[in-house]
Amino acid sequence: MATTAKNELEKPLVPVYVTGGRTFAEVSEDVSRPLETFPTATWWVCFIIATLAFAVGATLLLQTFKQGVGLWGLNQPVGWGDDVTTFVFWVGIGHAGTLISAILFLFRQKWRTGINRSAEAMTIFAVMTAGVAIMTHTGRVWLAAFWLFPYPNQRQLWPNFRSPLEWDVFAVSTYFTISLIFWYTGLIPDIATVRDRAKNKIRKVALTIASLGWRGSNKNWLHYEQAYLIFAGLSTPLVLSVHSVVSFDFAVSQVPGWHTTIFPPYFVAGAIFSGFAMVVTLLVMAREAFNLKHYITMDHLELMNKIIMTTGMLVGYAYAVEFFIAWYSGSAFEKFTFINRAFGPYWWAYWIMVSCNVFVPQLFWIKKFRRSIPLMFVVSLYVNIGMYFERFVIIVTSLHRDFLPSSWGTYVPTAVEWGIFTGLMGFFFIFFLLFCRFLPAIAMGEVKSVMDQPTKKDAKGGAHHA
Amino acid sequence: MHSPQKQTDAPKLAGVLGFFEDPETLIEATTKVRDSEYKDFDCFTPFAVHGLEHAQGLKRSPIPFVTGAFAFSGTILAFLWQYNASATWWPHIIGGKPFNSLPAFVPIMFELSVLLGGIATFLSMVFFNRLPNFSKRAFDPSLTNNRFAIIIESPVVDEHDDEPAPAFSTEKAEQFLKSVGATETRKVYQEGWF
Numbered sequence: 001m002a003t004t005a006k007n008e009l010e011k012p013l014v015p016v017y018v019t020g021g022r023t024f025a026e027v028s029e030d031v032s033r034p035l036e037t038f039p040t041a042t043w044w045v046c047f048i049i050a051t052l053a054f055a056v057g058a059t060l061l062l063q064t065f066k067q068g069v070g071l072w073g074l075n076q077p078v079g080w081g082d083d084v085t086t087f088v089f090w091v092g093i094g095h096a097g098t099l100i101s102a103i104l105f106l107f108r109q110k111w112r113t114g115i116n117r118s119a120e121a122m123t124i125f126a127v128m129t130a131g132v133a134i135m136t137h138t139g140r141v142w143l144a145a146f147w148l149f150p151y152p153n154q155r156q157l158w159p160n161f162r163s164p165l166e167w168d169v170f171a172v173s174t175y176f177t178i179s180l181i182f183w184y185t186g187l188i189p190d191i192a193t194v195r196d197r198a199k200n201k202i203r204k205v206a207l208t209i210a211s212l213g214w215r216g217s218n219k220n221w222l223h224y225e226q227a228y229l230i231f232a233g234l235s236t237p238l239v240l241s242v243h244s245v246v247s248f249d250f251a252v253s254q255v256p257g258w259h260t261t262i263f264p265p266y267f268v269a270g271a272i273f274s275g276f277a278m279v280v281t282l283l284v285m286a287r288e289a290f291n292l293k294h295y296i297t298m299d300h301l302e303l304m305n306k307i308i309m310t311t312g313m314l315v316g317y318a319y320a321v322e323f324f325i326a327w328y329s330g331s332a333f334e335k336f337t338f339i340n341r342a343f344g345p346y347w348w349a350y351w352i353m354v355s356c357n358v359f360v361p362q363l364f365w366i367k368k369f370r371r372s373i374p375l376m377f378v379v380s381l382y383v384n385i386g387m388y389f390e391r392f393v394i395i396v397t398s399l400h401r402d403f404l405p406s407s408w409g410t411y412v413p414t415a416v417e418w419g420i421f422t423g424l425m426g427f428f429f430i431f432f433l434l435f436c437r438f439l440p441a442i443a444m445g446e447v448k449s450v451m452d453q454p455t456k457k458d459a460k461g462g463a464h465h466a
Numbered sequence: 467m468h469s470p471q472k473q474t475d476a477p478k479l480a481g482v483l484g485f486f487e488d489p490e491t492l493i494e495a496t497t498k499v500r501d502s503e504y505k506d507f508d509c510f511t512p513f514a515v516h517g518l519e520h521a522q523g524l525k526r527s528p529i530p531f532v533t534g535a536f537a538f539s540g541t542i543l544a545f546l547w548q549y550n551a552s553a554t555w556w557p558h559i560i561g562g563k564p565f566n567s568l569p570a571f572v573p574i575m576f577e578l579s580v581l582l583g584g585i586a587t588f589l590s591m592v593f594f595n596r597l598p599n600f601s602k603r604a605f606d607p608s609l610t611n612n613r614f615a616i617i618i619e620s621p622v623v624d625e626h627d628d629e630p631a632p633a634f635s636t637e638k639a640e641q642f643l644k645s646v647g648a649t650e651t652r653k654v655y656q657e658g659w660f
Contacts, residue, residue: 024512024612150551158551162560167573174577178584185588189610193512196607208659212592213599216610218509218518220595225514226527227591231584234533238580245573445513454488 017111018451020294027295027451031442032194034290039437042289050429057423060416061136069139071416078399078411083137086421088391089274090130090428091172091246092267095239096275097123098179101186102235105228111303113446114295117190118286119279120183121439125431126278127176129424134172136420164248171245178238182231185224188214189445243271250394256333257341257398260325266318270390273311273357276304277383284377286436295442302370308383309364315390316358333403341397345410349393356386477655481506481619482636483605484643485650489515492614495646496521499616502642506619510609532590537583544578545571603657616643617654 022030039047064071074081097119104112138144148169150158159166192214195207214220244264251263280301287296326338342350360382363369370376401408413421435441486492492515499507500523509518552558553565563570592598609615618639640651 028512028611150547156555158556160558160560161548161552161574162563162567162570164573167577170574170577170581174581174584177581181584181588185591189513192604193610196604196610205660208600209598212597213602213659214597214610215599215602215604216510216512218511218515218522219524220597221511221514222519222524223527223529223591223594226529227587230530230533230587234537234580234584234587237576241573241576245577248573449513449515453490456488456490 015111015299016452017114017297018294018447019297022294022451023454024448027442027444027448028193028197030292030294031190031440031444032197034436035194035438035440036197040289043433043437046429047433050426050433053422053426054430055423055426057420057426060419060423064136064139064416064420065141069137071414073412073414073417075409075411077402077407077409078396080395080399081411082392082413082417082421083133085388085391085395086424087130087133087137088246088395089388090126090133090424092243092271092274092387092391093278094123094126094130094175094179094275095243095268095271096279097121097126098175098182098235098239099272099275100279101182102232102239105232106236110450111300113443113450114297114300115279115283115304116446117183117186117439117443118283118435118441119275120179120186121435121441122278122282122432123179123275124176124183125428125435126275127172127179128431129428131172131176132427133424164245164252167245168249171242175238175242178231178235182235185227185231186443186446187439188212189216189224190440190443192216193444194440240268243267250398255398255402256331257337257394260322262318262321262325266315266322269311269314269318270387273308273315274383274387276308276311277380277387280304280308280376280380281384282432284373284380286441290436290441292442295447298371301373301376302367305364305370305376305379308380309361312357312361312383316354319354319358337398337401340401341393344397344401346393346397346400349389350397353386353389353393356382357390360386477657479620479636480605480654480656481617482639482643483615483617483652483654484640484646484648485606485608486614486616486647487649489518489614491647492616493517493521495616495643495648498646499618499643504618504639504642506621508617508619510605510615510617512610512612512614515614527594529587529590529594533583533587536586537579540579540582541575543582544575548574600659603659605654616648618643 018027060071072081072083074083097116100112100119101116104116135141135144138147147159148166150161159169188211191207191211195204195211198204198207244267247263247267250258251260253259283296283301283304287293323338326334329335340346360379363375363379396411400410484495486495489511492509492511496509496518500521507522509515509522511518548571549566552567552571557565559565604610605617606613606615620634620636636653640653643651
């Protein structure tokens with residue numbers, strides 16, 4: 001045990017990914033404990049709130065299915081509002097998990113091991129939430145599968161493969177499938193660890209099936225590691241492609257404010273930005289609630305805050321470039337759209353977006369702020385709000401005043417739309433809370449491989465090096 | 467017909483298991499086992515120990531070839547599908563674009579390559595690892611927790627083989643594992659999970 005007091009002045013020569021001098025057995029113990037004990041009162045309170053929120057949303061969605069999307073504030077000229085905003089918001093959030101698990105893996109960023117499992121879980125649930133948002137926005141959702149997915153039929157009718165909306169169907173469903181199997185592959189050895197600790201017979205059987213009977217044989221690890229590397233390699237271009245394709249939904253159209261080439265990189269930066277903010281929001285709570293401070297350390301949070309600040313500035317740069325190009329294009333419509341964005345009827349949405357996304361994260365220039373839990377929690381909430389408004393601004397302000405002044409209009413989300421938005425938030429949190437309760441929230445197998453290893457000397461009874 | 471020999475309840479000997487407490491010793495010991503007379507052996511570790519595959523003398527996994535083949539067929543399939551739907555089965559002029567609008571087909575070609583490649587990667591990982599494995603129980607709960615092990619497997623007896631299998635002495639194997647640094651050794655038996 002490395003409990004001996006370390007000289008405060010002595011800095012570790014190698015980065016410490018797990019603090020508190022944990023041993024392998026203690027890692028398994030710490031991570032499995034929340035799964036093996038009855039959930040705490042806090043968990044139940046959160047779970048009940050999430051379920052109630054979801055119940056509200058589900059009721060309103062049912063009402064929408066019965067009466068139609070007329071219950072929403074959508075009309076000409078604003079045909080996309082809160083529904084598509086919510087979709088893009090959640091798909092964006094769903095980008096951080098794969099970024100952490102795939103891109104940081106390829107760059108050999110070992111600190112990812114502490115946070116990748118929960119970030120990937122967040123990705124999957126966020127994409128599911130986005131899926132619900134976009135499927136229900138079609139109105140008659142029971143028919144959506146026929147419009148969206150190409151299926152062989154006697155009339156030889158196919159969706160329009162030249163449409164970005166159809167590309168989006170493929171991009172998002174591929175992303176969900178690949179993220180899910182990537183996540184499950186990562187879970188297999190950890191479920192095996194939990195299985196081998198199980199006392200209850202039914203629990204053991206269930207976990208044996210879920211872990212596919214994994215035994216940790218090195219002949220298995222060989223194929224496993226190879227598959228994991230390939231998943232990382234496949235997911236890296238995939239994660240960049242998904243939000244690019246989402247941005248094509250707008251960029252391929254002719255609407256001023258949408259028709260820009262900057263959209264793909266701008267959307268990807270925004271997705272990473274919002275995703276990391278959501279990861280910080282969730283992990284700050286989870287590390288407290290499940291006592292995971294040795295695994296999700298202050299260093300992890302600081303690194304994530306640095307990424308939030310960087311991507312926040314990328315997004316800010318995109319806002320500026322959009323304005324510049326609107327002027328430089330010489331197009332009267334483009335110019336008008338951007339002036340209207342910042343100073344028109346939706347000026348408040350625009351300035352909420354700029355304040356939350358560009359100004360607030362600048363606090364992270366100061367190290368003390370990057371390492372302050374309450375501050376980073378508040379900043380991450382601001383970023384979440386700002387990124388909702390970014391999509392709202394892009395979608396609504398571009399649509400509400402386009403070419404013909406005679407067809408201008410306004411859009412205000414109705415209570416039904418806000419209720420559905422809240423319900424989807426509940427939907428996401430139900431899954432996230434269940435995940436924290438039933439699956440190991442830290443990738444034990446990966447954390448063990450990057451932490452302080454016992455050496456030969458320890459086995460012979462020598463002192464554990466600090 | 468009944469088999470001539472009645473199935474006994476006693477589980478079959480799987481081999482001899484030697485435990486190690488740290489990855490460093492494990493890798494050194496594995497190298498020695500690889501160079502010994504014992505050819506059927508494997509390691510059990512709670513996480514992927516880097517360098518162990520070389521110590522064990524394992525060949526590279528063939529999964530990349532499977533992924534490549536499926537990803538490539540995904541590309542081709544997506545192109546043929548979109549091409550035929552747009553140009554052959556029901557050709558429509560949309561936005562003045564040609565029937566074969568290749569650039570517009572690229573996103574789905576990419577997505578389908580990743581989708582088929584990814585699913586094939588997972589399935590081939592499961593296939594090569596002989597998962598799901600419900601017939602071979604884990605030998606010790608500590609092997610997915612904090613300890614490492616090498617198993618020297620008892621040779622498979624093939625009754626159709628003319629030559630009898632070489633005698634397998636568990637004592638000798640246990641001694642050998644101890645000599646390469648195992649802190650504990652034991653005989654293990656082959657049991658199913660359920």
